[in-house]
Amino acid sequence: xxxxxxxxxxxxxxxxxxxxxxxxxxxxxxxxxxxxxxxxxxxxxxxxxxxxxxxxxxxxxxxxxxxxxxxxxxxxxxxxxxxxxxxxxxxxxxxxxxxxxxxxxxxxxxxxxxxxxxxxxxxxxxxxxxxxxxxxxxxxxxxxxxxxxxxxxxxxxxxxxxxxxxxxxxxxxx
Numbered sequence: 001x002x003x004x005x006x007x008x009x010x011x012x013x014x015x016x017x018x019x020x021x022x023x024x025x026x027x028x029x030x031x032x033x034x035x036x037x038x039x040x041x042x043x044x045x046x047x048x049x050x051x052x053x054x055x056x057x058x059x060x061x062x063x064x065x066x067x068x069x070x071x072x073x074x075x076x077x078x079x080x081x082x083x084x085x086x087x088x089x090x091x092x093x094x095x096x097x098x099x100x101x102x103x104x105x106x107x108x109x110x111x112x113x114x115x116x117x118x119x120x121x122x123x124x125x126x127x128x129x130x131x132x133x134x135x136x137x138x139x140x141x142x143x144x145x146x147x148x149x150x151x152x153x154x155x156x157x158x159x160x161x162x163x164x165x166x167x168x169x170x171x172x173x174x
Contacts (some may be wrong), residue, residue, distance in 0.1 A: 015105030016163035025109060025159060029152040036145045037120055038065035048138050059133065066124045073121055084114055101166065108162060112155035116148050
């Protein structure tokens with residue numbers, strides 16, 4: 001067995017039967033739920049527990065990330081929406097019309113991530129409009145994290161069900 005054959009067996013392009021896809025899916029959703037509007041969750045917990053400098057750092061980091069996100073949405077929002085829509089539509093057509101399994105796998109990851117992006121933008125607008133501090137800021141950030149985790153759980157469930165269906169269908173057709 002040569003090295004290229006071993007490499008292609010290790011990195012399998014049939015995504016739903018690849019261990020690497022499922023590891024990547026878990027890492028992506030774990031990271032997305034840990035970083036709340038670009039702020040690590042441990043900083044939120046530390047600020048809520050100890051206050052003081054940790055709370056000041058949290059408020060500053062939230063302000064910076066909210067301004068960054070809203071600035072990007074203001075300057076390139078329409079272009080980003082067009083690009084994301086084109087990419088998701090292309091993946092959906094390639095994956096579900098033409099049967100490209102890699103496109104299906106990427107679509108099942110990218111669609112919920114785009115929903116999380118929209119929720120993040122909405123939360124950023126809420127924070128900019130109300131400028132919450134203290135417990136009110138913690139509540140907004142925790143609510144955003146909860147919605148991100150709910151979207152992630154639904155996405156993982158749907159992806160797992162569809163992946164099992166694909167794997168069972170591939171075994172049945174052998």
